[in-house]
Amino acid sequence: xxxxxxxxxxxxxxxxxxxxxxxxxxxxxxxxxxxxxxxxxxxxxxxxxxxxxxxxxxxxxxxxxxxxxxxxxxxxxxxxxxxxxxxxxxxxxxxxxxxxxxxxxxxxxxxxxxxxxxxxxxxxxxxxxxxxxxxxxxxxxxxxxxxxxxxxxxxxxxxxxxxxxxxxxxxxxxxxxxxxxxxxxxxxxxxxxxxxxxxxxxxxxxxxxxxxxxxxxxxxxxxxxxxxxxxxxxxxxxx
Amino acid sequence: xxxxxxxxxxxxxxxxxxxxxxxxxxxxxxxxxxxxxxxxxxxxxxxxxxxxxxxxxxxxxxxxxxxxxxxxxxxxxxxxxxxxxxxxxxxxxxxxxxxxxxxxxxxxxxxxxxxxxxxxxxxxxxxxxxxxxxxxxxxxxxxxxxxxxxxxxxxxxxxxxxxxxxxxxxxxxxxxxxxxxxxxxxxxxxxxxxxxxxxxxxxxxxxxxxxxxxxxxxxxxxxxxxxxxxxxxxxxxxxxxxxxxxxxxxxxxxxxxxxxxxxxxxxxxxxxxxxxxxxxxxxxxxxxxxxxxxxxxxxxxxxxxxxxxxxxxxxxxxxxxxxxxxxxxxxxxxxxxxxxxxxxxxxxxxxxxxxxxxxxxxxxxxxxxxxxxxxxxxxxxxxxxxxxxxxxxxxxxxxxxxxxxxxxxxxxxxxxxxxxxxxxxxxxxxxxxxxxxxxxxxxxxxxxxxxxxxxxxxxxxxxxxxxxxxxxxxxxxxxxxxxxx
Numbered sequence: 135x136x137x138x139x140x141x142x143x144x145x146x147x148x149x150x151x152x153x154x155x156x157x158x159x160x161x162x163x164x165x166x167x168x169x170x171x172x173x174x175x176x177x178x179x180x181x182x183x184x185x186x187x188x189x190x191x192x193x194x195x196x197x198x199x200x201x202x203x204x205x206x207x208x209x210x211x212x213x214x215x216x217x218x219x220x221x222x223x224x225x226x227x228x229x230x231x232x233x234x235x236x237x238x239x240x241x242x243x244x245x246x247x248x249x250x251x252x253x254x255x256x257x258x259x260x261x262x263x264x265x266x267x268x269x270x271x272x273x274x275x276x277x278x279x280x281x282x283x284x285x286x287x288x289x290x291x292x293x294x295x296x297x298x299x300x301x302x303x304x305x306x307x308x309x310x311x312x313x314x315x316x317x318x319x320x321x322x323x324x325x326x327x328x329x330x331x332x333x334x335x336x337x338x339x340x341x342x343x344x345x346x347x348x349x350x351x352x353x354x355x356x357x358x359x360x361x362x363x364x365x366x367x368x369x370x371x372x373x
Numbered sequence: 374x375x376x377x378x379x380x381x382x383x384x385x386x387x388x389x390x391x392x393x394x395x396x397x398x399x400x401x402x403x404x405x406x407x408x409x410x411x412x413x414x415x416x417x418x419x420x421x422x423x424x425x426x427x428x429x430x431x432x433x434x435x436x437x438x439x440x441x442x443x444x445x446x447x448x449x450x451x452x453x454x455x456x457x458x459x460x461x462x463x464x465x466x467x468x469x470x471x472x473x474x475x476x477x478x479x480x481x482x483x484x485x486x487x488x489x490x491x492x493x494x495x496x497x498x499x500x501x502x503x504x505x506x507x508x509x510x511x512x513x514x515x516x517x518x519x520x521x522x523x524x525x526x527x528x529x530x531x532x533x534x535x536x537x538x539x540x541x542x543x544x545x546x547x548x549x550x551x552x553x554x555x556x557x558x559x560x561x562x563x564x565x566x567x568x569x570x571x572x573x574x575x576x577x578x579x580x581x582x583x584x585x586x587x588x589x590x591x592x593x594x595x596x597x598x599x600x601x602x603x604x605x606x607x608x609x610x611x612x613x614x615x616x617x618x619x620x621x622x623x624x625x626x627x628x629x630x631x632x633x634x635x636x637x638x639x640x641x642x643x644x645x646x647x648x649x650x651x652x653x654x655x656x657x658x659x660x661x662x663x664x665x666x667x668x669x670x671x672x673x674x675x676x677x678x679x680x681x682x683x684x685x686x687x688x689x690x691x692x693x694x695x696x697x698x699x700x701x702x703x704x705x706x707x708x709x710x711x712x713x714x715x716x717x718x719x720x721x722x723x724x725x726x727x728x729x730x731x732x733x734x735x736x737x738x739x740x741x742x743x744x745x746x747x748x749x750x751x752x753x754x755x756x757x758x759x760x761x762x763x764x765x766x767x768x769x770x771x772x773x774x775x776x777x778x779x780x781x782x783x784x785x786x787x788x789x790x791x792x793x794x795x796x797x798x799x800x801x802x803x804x805x806x807x808x809x810x811x812x813x814x815x816x817x818x819x820x821x822x823x824x825x826x827x828x829x830x831x832x833x834x835x836x837x838x839x840x841x842x843x844x845x846x847x848x849x850x851x852x853x854x855x856x857x858x
């Protein structure tokens with residue numbers, strides 16, 4: 135009950151003033167639960183870091199590169215959360231971890247340090263074809279998992295926008311903002327272009343099933359679409 | 374939460390002009406993306422895919438024994454059959470284990486050198502399947518491998534540039550070959566069980582690397598069709614990936630975002646399933662289909678093609694289909710593995726595995742000659758092939774009954790602009806080492822230089838009318854005798 139109150143206060147007080155292209159200070163995030171704890175921790179350690187779009191240059195120790203397969207394999211359960219069985223969601227094919235060497239690891243170029251000592255850090259068509267498959271599989275698992283709990287705070291995909299047809303425009307935007315933070319580590323305000331971009335995906339997903347847009351199935355497909363788009367995006371794979 | 378939250382928050386813009394660009398709603402990336410996305414259309418207007426030169430690289434993995442193939446010696450000569458001399462053919466040892474080699478020895482008067490009528494090339498006992506193509510073939514002998522290390526040697530022949538430590542330098546030749554018009558092909562550069570590299574070349578020319586035909590279903594079809602988004606959502610998903618925001622500008626170091634998008638566009642084509650029909654190798658295909666013709670050309674049993682498809686010949690089938698269906702401009706494939714015969718398995722393994730590889734190459738050439746492109750010309754007219762290995766094997770048999778790594782190797786080139794039925798370069802009659810040659814004449818010259826992989830690469834690129842500028846820091850020298858004109 136107390137957590138619900140805090141969550142409601144957080145929702146009401148959630149005004150994201152940080153614009154990735156033209157703002158000054160980071161805005162607070164009121165997310166609760168596992169992701170919120172991590173965000174809180176990150177805020178504590180990065181409080182002195184300049185705004186994303188400030189003129190202050192932060193020396194980076196390395197160039198941006200595509201995720202290594204090991205990092206990707208570790209990242210998926212962290213962004214996807216737990217499945218309906220309570221275990222971390224991973225991408226599995228025929229019962230095996232898909233990014234392991236037993237399935238796609240070698241094809242995707244994980245080094246064996248015998249013939250191959252380095253992993254390509256550029257997205258290839260094969261890599262992205264399999265990432266498309268991964269996104270569909272993982273997001274479908276997230277949709278199934280989110281339909282189980284009755285408490286929004288335990289949901290990872292539509293935490294701020296109920297899919298029973300009662301979600302307001304503000305809640306949908308807020309949920310997109312939340313997903314951008316969860317998947318891409320980007321804090322944006324509701325007017326940011328990324329929110330409108332992914333809103334288009336959400337709307338297309340809702341409409342794609344050809345059923346009542348307010349139905350649970352349509353709304354869930356909308357969020358599944360946003361999830362897929364985020365997992366396919368360059369900003370997810372290039373770090 | 375993504376594990377790199379803290380790091381992402383710490384990455385800040387380096388240039389204040391980014392804010393201005395973002396504020397104005399203009400992004401240089403969008404312009405660059407526009408250039409990238411319209412490039413295929415622009416090229417399509419200028420280049421005819423049915424006029425472009427084609428390329429196939431065949432790799433023998435492990436270090437092939439050139440005494441059995443590209444650089445044999447006459448077994449009847451005492452200096453080559455004596456086990457105590459620097460060059461020991463050992464053909465009798467192989468023949469004792471391999472009936473096909475025994476037959477060749479018998480047919481060649483025990484010399485072990487196959488020389489078809491009219492051929493200026495002597496082929497080793499394992500090359501019987503390919504020898505009939507002598508008119509097209511140019512054998513390069515005495516090529517310096519530059520190394521005795523598998524990974525280094527493999528990367529050197531693949532890129533034509535000596536690796537940096539264990540790290541490949543430059544792009545694979547097949548990637549370089551496909552770099553100018555990648556937008557005209559669904560899979561510009563198909564790679565089957567070899568390595569592939571892209572160093573600064575159009576990302577769309579990067580090799581699509583698979584291990585064998587079983588991977589094709591994985592690559593060319595959705596893994597789970599039942600969870601595929603419907604059309605409306607699918608279009609929205611494709612569209613959103615082409616949008617460019619300021620975050621993409623932030624991370625687009627070395628054009629990684631552009632490469633990601635180009636690859637994403639290609640992956641959509643791969644996932645659509647439309648290419649699968651060309652690689653749906655199944656039993657008993659209809660007789661008038663390309664797959665049926667491939668089975669016939671490569672001697673594959675149409676009632677049960679799968680065992681053969683897993684062999685080197687199977688990879689050649691996939692490569693031939695990719696070329697003749699105008700899906701790929703260049704292909705790279707491994708046609709033999711496990712040739713690193715340091716032990717006495719050399720007598721039982723080396724010759725048959727090489728023979729299967731040479732047979733696959735012969736089948737590929739035959740199919741290229743027999744199949745006409747939309748302009749009515751054989752695909753062979755535009756095809757260039759390169760065959761090589763990391764290095765070769767010692768001319769002397771070691772104490773374990775096998776052969777070790779040897780510094781001087783050989784290669785085979787053929788096709789577009791290459792003059793066949795000849796040997797360029799040479800190895801010593803005494804110790805099998807490469808000899809310096811005059812690159813202008815191809816004949817031994819003490820004042821000349823050793824043939825190296827970049828020389829071979831530059832030669833075939835020049836023969837096909839392509840630039841070899843990526844090799845400039847290797848100082849390549851064209852093998853002029855290898856050129857038709």
